[in-house]
Every structure is written in structure tokens, then in C-alpha cells.
Amino acid sequence: MEPQDDNPSQPGVARPGGPPARPAAGSADVPRRPWVVGVSGASGTPYAASVVRGLLAAGEAVDLIVSRASRLTLLDETGISFRDAHWRADLREWLARGADGKPGTFGITDADLDLVRYWPAGDLAAGPSSGSYPVKGMLIVPASTACVAGVALGLSKDLLQRVASVTLKERRRLVVAVRETPLNGQTLRHLVTLDEAGAVVVPASPAFYAGATHIQDLVDFVAGRVLDAADVPHRLYRRWEGELGSGSKEGN
Structure with a gap:
């Protein structure tokens, strides 16, 4: 039997004279593969906060882009001023705030924030602007109609739009949580263009069958549907189980 160190199939071990070793799972050589979360200027910043909390709860790394309009x-x-130089403290305050505006609703730890990398919206040389930068995909939440138009037309006026274009060209998952009403014909055509390009369009439309009793429940439903579209596991809302009236049962 050959010694284990000469086994070319063992991750992290190279055969003498052979190809480079495959990195072992969980080693420092395994590249970080985050989800990019883009926040545009549409109303609905609690949706973005819920999505980011859901990703962090699932152990997912996050690359965050906050557009100028969204600030x-x-x-x-x-009431939160999001500042490039103090993004970590501002993000902690944002993620801790409930949808009803109450500060400190959610506990956000340093370990949570360590999973986040922030890129200024004006930094077109940022990592995610290149297709060679490893990411799992991108979630735009909320997505304004201006953002939808820019992505559909292939514009790159800021980092958010550039990363969305890269996501589409690399055939990665792009989820667009559009937040606007009513929708005019031009925006509807842009949404069809995104759908045809492979994006998943998720309107920010909360449902009531999950037994919502608080504004946070409605926000979490939309955020959960965004995460569903990205195949990220979560427990943000109670799923439909085929039983009529279950949403109004006491205790839900």
C-alpha cells in the first residue's frame, strides 16, 4: 500500500511530480465565496436588513454595496447615517433595528460582522466588479425602478449596477426584489428583460397566510422569499402546509 502522503486523491496533499494539491475543505486556501447584497434607493431598507441577517444566520459571507441613493x-x-469610514458600526445599528424602528431588537455580534465585507458604491475597481472574483450570486434588495432599468440596459453607473451585469454575464444567481407600485410599461419591459437574462424577479409583496401579527413578520416574509430564490435556508416565515386557516390559529 502506498503511503497516505502519496495519495493524489487526498485533498490538500500533492503527489511528487504531479499536479498541485486540491485545497482541503475549510482550509485557508479555499476562497471566500460570499453573496453580494446590493441596496438601492427604493423604500424598504428593513427588507435589506432582514436578508442580511438571514444570510449571516445561515453562515453565509456577505459582500455589501449600499448605493448613494439608498443612504x-x-x-x-x-435615522441611521451610513458612512464609509464607520460602516461596521452603522451596519450593526441597522441590522439590530426592528422593522418598527425599535433599536436593539436583534442581537448582532462581532462574529456576524466578521462575515461582512463592505464595498463603497463608487469603487468600480472593487473585487466583485470582476467576474474572476468568486461569489455565489447577487441579491438586490430593495431594487428601485432606476436600478432595474440600469441593470436591464447593461449600464454600470455605479458598483451595484456593475456587479449585477457581471453576475448575469457569469451566469450566476441574480435576485431582484423590486419595490415600486404601480409599475409602468417601461419598468415591466425591463423586468421581462431581466427574467429573460436569467434573473429571478421577486416583487416585495408580503403574504398573510403565514399568520403575520407584526410589521416584522411582513418584512421577514419578503426577505425569506428572496432567500428562497437564492436557495439559502432560513426560518424567517412559516411555510404553507396545505391547511386552510392555519395562518389565523392562536400562537402563530
Whole structure:
């Protein structure tokens, strides 16, 4: 029997004179493969916070892009100023806030934040701007109609749009959580273009069969559907089980 060190099939072990070793699972040589979360300027920053919390709870790494317009929305909806130089502290405050605006609703740890890498929206040389940068896909939540138009037309006016274009060309998962009503014909055509290009369009439309009793339940339903489209496991909402009236049962 050959010694184990000469076994070319063993991850992390190279055969003398043979090809380079495959990295062992969980080793430092295994590249980080995050989900890119892009936050555009549409109303709905609690949706983004819920999606990011869901990804972190599932142990997923996150690359975060917050557009310039979304900072104004975030300030208006939560009172939080998101700053490049203090993004970690601002993100902690944002993720900890409930959909009802109550601070400290969710516990966010340093370990959670260690899974996040932040890229300024104006940094077109950022890692995710290249197809060679390893990512699992991209979730745009919420997606404004301007963002939808830019991605559908292949524009790259900022990092968010550039990464979306890269995601499509690399045939990776792109989930677009559009948040606007009503939708005009032009936006509907842009959404069809995204669908035909391989994106998954998830309107930010909460359902009520899951027994929502709080605004957070409605937000988490939409966030959960976004994660469903990305095949990320979560427990953000109670799933339909085929029993009528179960959403109104006491205790749900």
C-alpha cells in the first residue's frame, strides 16, 4: 500500500511530480465565496436588513454595496447615517433595528460582522466588479425602478449596477426584489428583460397566510422569499402546509 502522503486523491496533499494539491475543505486556501447584497434607493431598507441577517444566520459571507441613493432612504426610514469610514458600526445599528424602528431588537455580534465585507458604491475597481472574483450570486434588495432599468440596459453607473451585469454575464444567481407600485410599461419591459437574462424577479409583496401579527413578520416574509430564490435556508416565515386557516390559529 502506498503511503497516505502519496495519495493524489487526498485533498490538500500533492503527489511528487504531479499536479498541485486540491485545497482541503475549510482550509485557508479555499476562497471566500460570499453573496453580494446590493441596496438601492427604493423604500424598504428593513427588507435589506432582514436578508442580511438571514444570510449571516445561515453562515453565509456577505459582500455589501449600499448605493448613494439608498443612504438617503436609510436615513429617512431609520435615522441611521451610513458612512464609509464607520460602516461596521452603522451596519450593526441597522441590522439590530426592528422593522418598527425599535433599536436593539436583534442581537448582532462581532462574529456576524466578521462575515461582512463592505464595498463603497463608487469603487468600480472593487473585487466583485470582476467576474474572476468568486461569489455565489447577487441579491438586490430593495431594487428601485432606476436600478432595474440600469441593470436591464447593461449600464454600470455605479458598483451595484456593475456587479449585477457581471453576475448575469457569469451566469450566476441574480435576485431582484423590486419595490415600486404601480409599475409602468417601461419598468415591466425591463423586468421581462431581466427574467429573460436569467434573473429571478421577486416583487416585495408580503403574504398573510403565514399568520403575520407584526410589521416584522411582513418584512421577514419578503426577505425569506428572496432567500428562497437564492436557495439559502432560513426560518424567517412559516411555510404553507396545505391547511386552510392555519395562518389565523392562536400562537402563530
